[in-house]
Amino acid sequence: MAEKNTLIFVGYGSMAKAIACGIYNSNLKSKYHLEIAGRDSKKAQHFIDCNHLGDIAKIYQSCCEINVDQKIVILCLKPYALGNFKYIGNANSVYSVMAGVGIQTLKQHIHSGGYAKLMPNVGARYQKSSTAVFVEGDIKQEAQEILSSFGSAVFVDSESLVDASIATGGSSPAFLALVAQAIIDAGVREGLRRDDALKLVRATFEGFASLMNEQTPDEIISSITSPGGTTVEGLYVLEDRAVRGAFIQACHEAVAKSKK
Ligand SMILES: NC(=O)c1ccc[n+]([C@@H]2O[C@H](COP(=O)([O-])OP(=O)(O)OC[C@H]3O[C@@H](n4cnc5c(N)ncnc54)[C@H](OP(=O)(O)O)[C@@H]3O)[C@@H](O)[C@H]2O)c1
Structure with missing residues (x-):
């Protein structure tokens, strides 16, 4: 042996x-x-x-x-x-x-x-x-x-890219937790009990993790965004409020802070 x-x-x-x-x-x-x-x-x-x-x-x-x-x-x-x-x-x-x-x-x-x-x-x-x-x-x-x-x-390919991964892995679980909080609050606003909303959002994240293993984010969005439907209304609001840019900037600031 x-x-x-x-x-x-x-x-x-x-x-x-x-x-x-x-x-x-x-x-x-x-x-x-x-x-x-x-x-x-x-x-x-x-x-x-x-x-x-x-x-x-x-x-x-x-x-x-x-x-x-x-x-x-x-x-x-x-x-x-x-x-x-x-x-x-x-x-x-x-x-x-x-x-x-x-x-x-x-x-x-x-x-x-x-x-x-x-x-x-x-x-x-x-x-x-x-x-x-x-x-x-x-x-x-x-x-x-x-x-x-x-x-x-x-x-x-370089040590600096390990630091860059603070954006994709190090800090991002906290940013995703903030998204989870917001969606739970949204459920409560629409009338769900908070503990039910929490259970539903946990299940959503679990299902989402499986989807992410097989599809790109573009494919996931396309598959649930029908023309003139409900999801595209929500996506329009998020794009109008520049949520995507806010996430990119948040990750950038987190990486920058690690270098100070
Ligand atoms: N946690 C994460 O998610 C994460 C992610 C990426 C990278 N990291 C990195 O991983 C490293 C460890 O993090 P951790 O979360 O495992 O921290 P942790 O649970 O607080 O453990 C820290 C370790 O460092 C030792 N230590 C602290 N001060 C010391 C000193 N003055 N002299 C000798 N030993 C000392 C502690 O021993 P004593 O108990 O005896 O003080 C303990 O064994 C950190 O450098 C962190 O940047 C952590």
Whole structure:
């Protein structure tokens, strides 16, 4: 049997949880040993226990010096905490989810054969992250395998496009939540009870997710917009109020803010 590789998580917060659980619930479980490192070994042990990772994960005991030699390193720290650890040895590969931390900065801290900068989103909690990733070095296949365990990965051509994906994945769930709120309020305005409106809108989003997997937005709009019908009246109001432009500008501002 092939020897298992070691995948070391630095950090044990919500992103680490999403990725570790994705690996645990996929066929990668048999391929990797997980080590959980961080500044508090009690928290690392709690992370293993409460996520039921005990059969593949153990805590990494030393808190400040982390042996990364030949390991796959998953950095799930707050960006300012990267320099609080000393990374010893040559890693196989380094994956960073830290917003605003570039590969040049990673290189100053950790020696590795390959680097990946990724931007997952909140869907990772359900193994449904929309993740943009940029890789440097010969690790694309490995990256594809690891990232697929917690959602969909899109490989982009530069680090700046990972930051650009704040528009399509990072911040956009909040914008969609605002749309959901508005449609629920609309239902209430038309006389529905609020809890009924919430249930109906949840089901609408679920159905919409399936439609989006098979059709483009143009096709979805065409399929429910009959000539002179009800939907086109609503679309006219949204276009007249420049809602499309407002969304594009909102996403632009979110990306711009990440660079400040
Ligand atoms: N959550 C998301 O949806 C999302 C999406 C994309 C990218 N990210 C990025 O993912 C990274 C982690 O986010 P998260 O949501 O997992 O955060 P989180 O749940 O708050 O976890 C943060 C981790 O960083 C550690 N940490 C914080 N300050 C530290 C310090 N001074 N020294 C050592 N360790 C420290 C924490 O350990 P202690 O508990 O011991 O402090 C914890 O392990 C961030 O860089 C964020 O930009 C998150």
